[in-house]
Amino acid sequence: MTAAAEPLVKKYSENGITTLTLNQPERRNSLSMAMLEALSAELDLVADDSETRVVVLAASGQVFCAGHDLREVREQFDSHEFQLALFNQCSKVMQQIVNLPRPVIARVAGVATAAGCQLVASCDLAVSADTARFATPGVNIGLFCSTPMVALSRNVSRKHAMEMLLTGELIGALKAEKIGLVNRVVDEQVLDETVYTMARTIAGKSGYTLKVGKEAFYKQLEMPLADAYEFTSKVMAENMQANDAQEGICAFLEKRKPEWKDS
Structure with missing residues (x-):
């Protein structure tokens, strides 16, 4: 065989x-x-x-x-x-x-x-x-x-x-x-x-956050400066509503390890 x-x-x-x-x-x-x-x-x-x-x-x-x-x-x-x-x-x-x-x-x-x-x-x-x-x-x-x-x-x-x-x-x-x-x-x-x-x-980072960040990185590269800031401001505001962003901020302030939900 x-x-x-x-x-x-x-x-x-x-x-x-x-x-x-x-x-x-x-x-x-x-x-x-x-x-x-x-x-x-x-x-x-x-x-x-x-x-x-x-x-x-x-x-x-x-x-x-x-x-x-x-x-x-x-x-x-x-x-x-x-x-x-x-x-x-x-x-x-x-x-x-x-x-x-x-x-x-x-x-x-x-x-x-x-x-x-x-x-x-x-x-x-x-x-x-x-x-x-x-x-x-x-x-x-x-x-x-x-x-x-x-x-x-x-x-x-x-x-x-x-x-x-x-x-x-x-x-x-x-x-x-x-x-x-x-x-x-x-x-x-x-x-x-x-x-x-x-x-x-x-x-060890949030999978959701990595996805958002990588996508935004490549998109903003091709934009004029003002457009890039406008775009990334919207991305950050939306990211702030995610479970992992809120968990990460709370974990940092409470001096503990975050528990990611990838969402």
């Missing part, structure tokens, strides 16, 4: 933290159409899972994600329809991460290039091993990283984004931290400890 094939995306949940692991190391965890569809399906499940409070996005093997599967792309050179479907599917996944009502932390070990770098930039937070490297190298092969540019340019300054996009050069983890692509850089030996300590800290 043939052993069952390993899933393209492995899922493990414990204590409110769900880890989704890209699981095709022999293909450098590339974002083939199949990988994108598998990741999209898992993100849909997590979005509806009330037990999940935080998501960790990880990868098997020595490469976090090498971007799109160039072998697959080459096989479909003559199909504009496939190319458009591939990039649309990738864009859908990146937006699923941003729109997910749970914070997403990228756990980055190894190389994250092109759409793999886009994946890191799309996550809410990113913790990197000090040996990790990042690049948007499409320009080196005649295919500008236009979709990765969307996430990259919303995380780092214009000049840093343009330098990565125009040179295609790899940057180290410390520079990625300096320009805002990742939050923290740590020794690979303590990468998991750092990631899951952060995840547990966030998982």
Whole structure:
């Protein structure tokens, strides 16, 4: 009997933290159409899972994600329809991460290039091993990283984004931290400890509050200053009516631990 094939995306949940692991190391965890569809399906499940409070996005093997599967792309050179479907599917996944009502932390070990770098930039937070490297190298092969540019340019300054996009050069983890692509850089030996300590800290908050805050964060980013303040004032006033906000304020004043109801 043939052993069952390993899933393209492995899922493990414990204590409110769900880890989704890209699981095709022999293909450098590339974002083939199949990988994108598998990741999209898992993100849909997590979005509806009330037990999940935080998501960790990880990868098997020595490469976090090498971007799109160039072998697959080459096989479909003559199909504009496939190319458009591939990039649309990738864009859908990146937006699923941003729109997910749970914070997403990228756990980055190894190389994250092109759409793999886009994946890191799309996550809410990113913790990197000090040996990790990042690049948007499409320009080196005649295919500008236009979709990765969307996430990259919303995380780092214009000049840093343009330098990565125009040179295609790899940057180290410390520079990625300096320009805002990742939050923290740590020794690979303590990468998991750092990631899951952060995840547990966030998982201890009100799930309702995290959902409200994440959604408002991304919405206000695209607004003019006055509109952003008007919008977030309404969000806070509405948030104040929630059970968890009132419980949290009372718990703080009464010097006790809050009991969240996620509502």
